[in-house]
Amino acid sequence: MSHSHSHNHSDLKGKKLLITIVLNIVITVAQVIGGLVSGSLSLLSDALHNFSDVISLIVSYVAAKLSQQKASINRTFGYKRAEILAAFINASTLVIIAIILIKEAIERFQNPYEINSNLVIWLSLVAIIANGLSVLLLRKESSNNINMRSAYLHLLTDMLASVAVLIGGLLMKYYQLFWVDSLLTLLIALYLIYVGYDLLKTSTKMLMLFTPEHINIKEVVRTVNKLPKVNKLHHVHIWNLSDHELHLEAHLDLKEDISTTEFNELLLQIEALLHEEFDINHVTIQPEYNKEDPKEVIVQD
DSSP states (O other): EEEOOOOOHHHHHHHHHHHHHHHHHHHHHHHHHHHHHHHHHHHHHHHHHHHHHHHHHHHHHHHHHHHTTTSSSOOOOOOTHHHHHHHHHHHHHHHHHHHHHHHHHHHHSSSSOOOOOOHHHHHHHHHHHHHHHHHHHHHHHTTSSSSHHHHHHHHHHHHHHHHHHHHHHHHHHHHHTHHHHHHHHHHHHHHHHHHHHHHHHHHHHHTTTOOTTTTTTTHHHHHHHTTTEEEEEEEEEEEEEETTTEEEEEEESSSOOHHHHHHHHHHHHHHHHHHHHHHOOOEEEEEEESSSSOOSSOOOO
């Protein structure tokens, strides 16, 4: 068995998350007060989304900190899956909030009333600037970490929602189209479902230890089976422990009754091959020779 781990130092990531948490708390408080005063549902829906950002960013921050903790006797993997769990929670909140907003928008369509558009315009501008800064802070980390990507998507969708609220405020101010407020709320909610569902699906697959979409298990088996002394790789499991750790566990049926030293040499070849071809960086192999058991690639353990 061999281990090859990539350690990610996330002190900077944690500091950026803290800054975005503070920014979003300020936005949320301002928008809740502004939404109640102005009577704007879209502003309140944006505030609700911002509040979900605060919760999701706190979850992401805690998960990022937990993921740095070392493994122990009782936690042999440490908290490496905490960030995947955080992404799942964040994606779930996006979808739940969207459903609440859709319900509120439909009710407001039936009972529209005049809104203080000036307050809506100024508060949406503040939210655009603050969320835009938050998006820029997390953009780099979002490309290679599912937890940071979930936080980034929350902030990006909220910035876009604030742009929509600004446009709605301008339409209400100059054209008295107050029904636009409800329409924008509905559109924001549908967009939340769109981005939340994709992240929810990805994080669920990782939590369920499904084979990553970019991995073809049959191709992995064919590649290993080409090596000398290998008869067949079977009982294969491949999963993401975290964004940066891709694990393979399998049984290896050998053509010959080789020594432990020879197997170690073969194992080094397999590790190098799997890392180079499939980016698998943690390999656990059970060697077998003439063992009576199923030799299918996938076997229900």
